[in-house]
Amino acid sequence: MAGTKQPPLSARQSLWLIAAALAAFLPLAPYLPQWLGIMTALVFIWRSALLWRRSPLPPRWLLLLAVAAATLAIAIYYRTLLGRSPSIALLVLLFAMKTLETRAARDGFALVLLAYFLVMTQFLFSQSLVNAAAMLLEVTLITAALLIMNHQRQGGVRALRQAAVMLAQAAPLMLLLFVLFPRVNGPLWGLPSDAYSGLTGLSETMRPGSISQLGRSDAIAFRARFTGRPPAQRLLYWRGPVLTRFDGGSWSMDRVFPRNTLPYSAAGTAFDYTVTLEPHNKPWLFALELPGSIPPEGLLAADYQLLAKVPVRSRLRYDIRSYPGISAGLDESPAILRQALQLPPRSNPRARAMALSWRADIGIDDEALIQRMLAYYRRQLFSYTLSPPLLGEDSIDEFLFDSRRGFCEHFAASFVFMMRAAGIPARVVTGYQGGEMNPVDGSLIVRQFEAHAWGEVWQKERGWVRVDPTAAIVPSRIEANLASALPQGEPLPFLARPDFLWLHDLRYRWDALANTWNQWVLGYNPERQREFLANLGMRSPDWQKMTITMTALCGVLLAGFAIWALGSRRKIDPALAAWNRLSRKLERLGPRRVGGLGPRRVGGLGLARFPWEGPRAYAERIAEKLPMIAAEIRLIAAIYEELRYGGAASREGLKELNMRIRRL
């Protein structure tokens, strides 16, 4: 902008801008590659050092060079500049560089706006309650910086307080927009496709050690809320991926043929519940065995696995009913049974040999064979541990005969292997077992460390039957929880520890809060919005109605603010009110009545009082322009002056002033 040279920023303003920039950058730092985080931090340190030593900012060519080099580095690191992480990395970098060229107020304002934007990008990484609260603090700090940009000498604490007040004033408006702004289907924040890496959860394959890895995670897998009494702890088998295929090392899902009808007839006691599933980027849902209804978001596979139509990338809520007593698969198709007997040739010869010898011993009684296997686990003193030893190629052999230490996946895998080797159709089922009732809001929280694997065997008269070898060895894992099942001294995930009762209580409360946040803020989708507005009395809410209501209510709210702001002004002195009335009267005074100069624009005489004009000066100016009322104006001014400045405010004086102004 040639010609309009802006005043340079003061050191104080620069300091606040750096603070605002840091507030926007620091929360993003954990999501950035380490080298970039360090580089950005260095840029901020450099900028602060320049401010400290009152040195001039670096020349433009140097900045351009640095930006070009860093952009290249980002492009090489990510192999692209598109997508969430590279874009934000680039944004953070340019933002940091911008602090190095903020000289004038205009740069400062640009920096503040960028900082606001950068704060919003945090939503692309996390939308938790804590994050939202932190963002609120960051926005307060940035707003304070903006205030100091506008009012140089405003005190820091005062600016922060004022920023907080401003944000609080904006809250009703925000609430209104949140509730009424028409929603689209999908998450509140559309995410680019690379946003889902790093989500924890079960996977479509299982190898020794894969579930015990999850055993160390506190992350929530899903929450469930039962309409009636929840089932007993030992019935809480949340069925997830069913793993039928075994290649000697890992178990994996078979090709599944999903359908939307139940392959069995539902009967017996039913449990109704709502599951709120955390995103895990995998196409399956969880349900207690066995689901008696299929939610609209899902399908049921031939192995009774509940599948989602699309990978679960945002928090998903579904209502479902389960019947724990169903016997399913009485007339199972031969193809599926064949699959459930599949074994890789020549793997794990020792286990195979033992299975065959047992079969020879027992004969055709499948049940006895199963019991023998479970008894084997117990008799041979197998131990249950979160840190099992690494196993080699014939993992089942090594586990059954050598190490004898394992987590649920070792037991499930070896059990299913043995069953198959003995000719009983069997498969591994993974999912979660148990859950923790939150007494605060009555929801059941299932965390990653509750991940579990168990077996299912097929018997002619009973269909598919669940057999959990872990339960045979450590019943407390199933009846109580993980902590009671693991031997003393085993490192537990923090939240699975039984000590620190007060902490548990605190955690329950916190989780209830987080759940409310998820349900009502993040889960506020079109259906919820319609439901909520219908409850509020809006008949058949559609987006037009919402928009109209939103606009109208925002208008009412702003008008209310305006009235409040006007009303809270100090009560005006009646003498001043009269004096202002005089000014308005003179302003309106038609020229015709004054001098007969012919019609002119109203107020063209410039008879209104200037806002800074004192009573005498105004009276003299009017007297000069309108000599015919000079004496009267002077008298009015004198009375006003006496009332307002003379310290002799009297009722009579005010009356006279009003009377004379009226008569004028």
Add this chain to the structure above:
Amino acid sequence: MLSLSKSADSKAPLAELIHQAGGIILGKERQIRLALACLLARGHLLIEDLPGVGKTTLAHLLARLLGMQFQRIQFTSDMLPADIIGVSVFDRASGGFVFHPGPIFAQLVLADEVNRATPKTQSALLEAMEERQVTTEGATRVLPAGFFVIATQNPSQQIGTFPLPESQLDRFLMRIMLGYPDRAAERELLRGSDRREMIASLKPCLTPEELPALQMKAARIHVSDALIEYVQALVAHTRTSPDYPVGLSPRAALALLAAARAWALLEGRSHALPEDIQAVLPSVAVHRLQAAGDAVGYRSAEAIAASLIEAVPLP
């Protein structure tokens, strides 16, 4: 009925004084009034202008008309504090030290070209101005009642000057500038006789008792809440607006009120008006709003004050 001019009695000698002074220093009635208001508000006056525009004459004139005991100190760069305050000399007759008071022990002191002296000497003067007493060699000596300093200062771009720092500019209630006389006034000046002789022929307009009484009266001029609000609004504006490098201090706000009271007294009113504030604002506020050594012409001080006045509506 409302009594609009309670203080008509005190207006008479002051009006006479202003009239007499206007006969000597031509076309500068406003500056004479300001100087007088400064004196009535018990403040000290700084006159800043080029040599030869009548600074010294104005000081002489005021001393004469007010009937005050007058001393002039010509400041130079080799001056020492003792040259102002005085010095103790051993007296053989009495066998002890006897204090010989310096030129500062007078009612009206003209500190001529105060920015020619070194900061050390300047601060000796400024301390005396603030405390209205002098402490040397362990003894505190009170300066005469009605002690009033008129300091003159050359524009600080001139060679061999030590500009007064802001903190010391703040000690002066007012800073005024005389400026060149207009054509008509200058013609009359050139035609007329010697100003010094004219001053010498003048009779004092006030008795020594009248001045303190008038100062008391000025301090009692009524200031309404509305006016205080106006002063606060003005001061607040200088503190928040980016147009001013430094805002006005509470002392400056007090100075504004005191000067406005004195101005109202000169106008013959018993209460101060926003107009009084606006009249004294260029002299009271502008030198406190500027950085040191920032010599501005008379016009630009007026312009700065005008922009401040027009930015702040009357509450």
